Amino acid sequence: xxxxxxxxxGCGSALxxxxxFATSQVINVREKLYMIDCGEGAQLQMRRSRLKFSHLNHIxxxxxxxxxCFGLIGLIxxxxxxxxxxxxxxxxxxxxxxxxxxxxxxxxxxxxxEVEFHPVDTTRHALIHEDRSVSxxxxxxxxxxxxxxxxFKEKALLPHIKRDLIDFYxxxxxxxxxxxxGKDWVTAEGKVVPYTHLTTPAAPPRAYAYCSDTCxxxxxxxxxxxxxxxxxxxxxxxxxxxxxxxxxxxTALQAATLAKASHVKALCIGHFSARxxxxxxxxxxxxxxxxxxxxxKENLVIRI
Amino acid sequence: xxxxxxxxxGCGSALxxxxxFATSQVINVREKLYMIDCGEGAQLQMRRSRLKFSHLNHIxxxxxxxxxCFGLIGLIxxxxxxxxxxxxxxxxxxxxxxxxxxxxxxxxxxxxxEVEFHPVDTTRHALIHEDRSVSxxxxxxxxxxxxxxxxFKEKALLPHIKRDLIDFYxxxxxxxxxxxxGKDWVTAEGKVVPYTHLTTPAAPPRAYAYCSDTCxxxxxxxxxxxxxxxxxxxxxxxxxxxxxxxxxxxTALQAATLAKASHVKALCIGHFSARxxxxxxxxxxxxxxxxxxxxxKENLVIRI
Numbered sequence: 001x002x003x004x005x006x007x008x009x010g011c012g013s014a015l016x017x018x019x020x021f022a023t024s025q026v027i028n029v030r031e032k033l034y035m036i037d038c039g040e041g042a043q044l045q046m047r048r049s050r051l052k053f054s055h056l057n058h059i060x061x062x063x064x065x066x067x068x069c070f071g072l073i074g075l076i077x078x079x080x081x082x083x084x085x086x087x088x089x090x091x092x093x094x095x096x097x098x099x100x101x102x103x104x105x106x107x108x109x110x111x112x113x114e115v116e117f118h119p120v121d122t123t124r125h126a127l128i129h130e131d132r133s134v135s136x137x138x139x140x141x142x143x144x145x146x147x148x149x150x151x152f153k154e155k156a157l158l159p160h161i162k163r164d165l166i167d168f169y170x171x172x173x174x175x176x177x178x179x180x181x182g183k184d185w186v187t188a189e190g191k192v193v194p195y196t197h198l199t200t201p202a203a204p205p206r207a208y209a210y211c212s213d214t215c216x217x218x219x220x221x222x223x224x225x226x227x228x229x230x231x232x233x234x235x236x237x238x239x240x241x242x243x244x245x246x247x248x249x250x251t252a253l254q255a256a257t258l259a260k261a262s263h264v265k266a267l268c269i270g271h272f273s274a275r276x277x278x279x280x281x282x283x284x285x286x287x288x289x290x291x292x293x294x295x296x297k298e299n300l301v302i303r304i
Numbered sequence: 305x306x307x308x309x310x311x312x313x314g315c316g317s318a319l320x321x322x323x324x325f326a327t328s329q330v331i332n333v334r335e336k337l338y339m340i341d342c343g344e345g346a347q348l349q350m351r352r353s354r355l356k357f358s359h360l361n362h363i364x365x366x367x368x369x370x371x372x373c374f375g376l377i378g379l380i381x382x383x384x385x386x387x388x389x390x391x392x393x394x395x396x397x398x399x400x401x402x403x404x405x406x407x408x409x410x411x412x413x414x415x416x417x418e419v420e421f422h423p424v425d426t427t428r429h430a431l432i433h434e435d436r437s438v439s440x441x442x443x444x445x446x447x448x449x450x451x452x453x454x455x456f457k458e459k460a461l462l463p464h465i466k467r468d469l470i471d472f473y474x475x476x477x478x479x480x481x482x483x484x485x486g487k488d489w490v491t492a493e494g495k496v497v498p499y500t501h502l503t504t505p506a507a508p509p510r511a512y513a514y515c516s517d518t519c520x521x522x523x524x525x526x527x528x529x530x531x532x533x534x535x536x537x538x539x540x541x542x543x544x545x546x547x548x549x550x551x552x553x554x555t556a557l558q559a560a561t562l563a564k565a566s567h568v569k570a571l572c573i574g575h576f577s578a579r580x581x582x583x584x585x586x587x588x589x590x591x592x593x594x595x596x597x598x599x600x601k602e603n604l605v606i607r608i
Contacts (some may be wrong), residue, residue, distance in 0.1 A: 014377075014382075014385055015382060015386070016347050016351055016382060017351065018348070018351050018352050021348070022378075033347070035421055040344055040345060040347070040348070040374075040375065040378040041344060041345050041348060043320050044320045044322075044325070044345060046320050047320055047321065048322050062411075065379040066377065066411050070374075070377060070378045071376060073343045073370065074320075074326075074370055074374045077370040077374070078318075078319060078320060081318055081319055082319070086564045099406065099407075099410050102406055103401065103403075105368050106368075106403050107368070107388070133458070146480065181432055246372070
C-alpha cells in the first residue's frame with residue numbers, strides 16, 4: 001500500500017503547556033509531505049519526527065491565530081540556511097500575504113528559493129491544490145476569524161498488473177502502462193483481452209479531512225462524508241459547551257457526533273484546552289459516541 | 305543571599321536539532337525576570353522551567369537573526385491571552401521597531417497591555433536600562449549583522465542590621481532604614497554609634513555578562529572584567545576556527561581565553577553548532593584553558 005499517513009507535530013491550543021506544542025501536522029502521501037498549520041516549534045517537531053525538510057513543498061494554514069502559524073517564519077528561515085532551492089508554496093487566508101512578505105523581506109533576504117503565496121478563500125469548499133498525488137480542498141469552518149479546514153483526497157492509483165498473464169500473453173513491457181491506464185490487449189490472433197482481466201484494481205483512493213478551529217458545524221458532514229480519517233478539534237468537554245460556543249470551539253462529544261453522522265472510518269481529536277490535565281476524559285467522551293476515536297499526541301503517526 | 309540566577313531556555317545555534325532549542329535565557333534578580341533573546345520555543349521553555357510570565361517585564365534582543373527572536377511574537381501573544389495588563393519592554397536593535405509593530409498590529413490587536421520598544425545602539429557600551437534591582441549595559445559585539453551583548457550589574461544591597469545591637473541601644477524601628485542607608489545613631493547621652501558598627505556589609509553586588517553572537521573579540525575584557533558569570537558563545541571547536549571566522553562566531557578555546565584574561569569567576573558556553581553531536585568536546589577544550597567552565601543546556605539553572 002502506498003504511503004498515506006498523518007504525523008501530529010503539535011496538538012495543543014492557544015496557551016502553551018508543558019504537554020503540547022501548538023498546532024501543526026504533516027501528511028505524507030507517497031513520500032511527498034504536506035504541512036497543515038505551523039505553530040511555534042513545528043520545525044523542531046519535524047526534526048523529532050524525522051520528517052525530511054526537503055520533501056515538504058506545500059504548507060496549508062487554516063487561520064491566522066498565532067498558535068497555527070507562528071512557526072512558519074522559523075521553518076522558512078531554516079530552509080534558507082539549509083540551502084533549499086525548490087519553491088515553497090504557502091496556502092493561507094489572503095490577509096496573510098503582505099505580512100508574510102514583510103517577514104520574508106526582513107528575515108530571509110537573499111535566500112535561494114521562492115516562497116509562493118496562494119490565497120485561500122475560507123468561505124468556499126473548493127479545490128485549492130492538485131498534483132499527481134493528491135487533490136486538496138478547502139472546508140469552510142466557523143471560528144472567531146476567517147478559517148478553513150482541508151480535505152486531502154489521494155489520487156486514484158493505477159491498477160496492479162498480473163505478471164503471470166503478461167508472461168502468458170507475451171505482452172511487451174512498453175505496453176504495460178497503457179494496460180494499467182485502461183487499454184485492452186489484442187493478441188496476434190486478434191483476440192481481445194480486456195485490461196480488467198490483466199490487472200487487479202488498486203486500493204480505493206483514501207481521504208483525510210482536517211477541521212480546526214471551528215464551532216460545531218453539523219453541515220460539515222457533506223464535505224467529510226466517509227473519509228478514512230477525520231481530524232477534528234475537541235478543545236472542550238461537553239460540560240464546558242457554553243465556553244466552547246463562546247470561543248467558537250467544539251466539544252469532544254460534538255466532534256464524535258459529526259464523525260458518526262459522516263460515516264468516517266476513524267476520528268482523531270486534538271487542539272486540547274490547557275485546562276484538562278488528563279485528556280483521557282476527552283477521549284472517553286468522544287468514544288461514547290464514536291468508538292473509533294484516538295487522541296492526538298505529539299509525534300503520533302497514523303497510517304490512513 | 306538575594307536571588308540572582310540564570311536559567312538557560314535554549315542554547316542551540318541557527319539550525320534546529322533535537323538536542324536544543326534556539327537561544328533564550330532568563331535572569332532572575334530578586335524574583336524580577338529579565339529575558340535575553342527569545343528564540344522559537346522560548347515561551348514553552350519558560351513553562352518547563354516554571355518561570356512566571358507575570359514576573360517578566362523586560363526582554364533584551366541581541367540581534368535580529370531568527371534564532372534569537374522568532375519566539376517573541378508567540379510570547380507576547382500568550383501574554384495577551386493570559387490577560388496581562390503590565391507594560392512589556394522590548395530592548396532591541398532599532399531596525400526591529402517597525403517589524404515588531406507590524407506583528408503586534410496583525411496578531412495582537414486588542415491586547416490589554418502596551419509593548420514599549422526601546423532601540424538599542426549596538427555600537428556603544430552604554431547603560432540601557434536601570435531599575436531598583438539592576439543596571440543593564442550594552443556590550444558591542446561583532447557579528448554578521450548589528451549585535452550586542454548585555455551586562456547585568458546587580459544594584460548594591462543595603463547592609464544587614466545587627467539585631468542585638470539595635471536592642472542593646474533601644475533604637476526605634478523607624479530608624480533602621482536610616483541606619484542601613486548610612487546614618488549614625490546618637491544615644492540619649494549624646495554618644496555617636498557609627499552605622500558601620502550597627503550593620504554588617506551586604507554581599508558585594510554581582511554581575512553577569514552575555515556575549516552572543518560574536519567573533520572572538522579580546523577587547524571585550526574591558527567590559528566583562530571580573531564578572532561573576534560570563535556566558536559566551538562557543539559555536540565551534542578551535543579546529544574549525546576558519547569556519548568560526550567566516551561566520552563571525554567564536555571557538556570554545558577563544559571563549560575560555562577571554563574568560564581567563566577577564567578574570568571572570570565562571571564561564572558558561574553555549575550556542576553550539578549542530579555539527580557536534582557530543583558537546584563535551586567543546587567543554588573539554590574550554591576547560592583546558594579555563595577550568596571553571598560549564599556547558600549550557602536547556603533548563604539549566606546557574607546561581608550567580
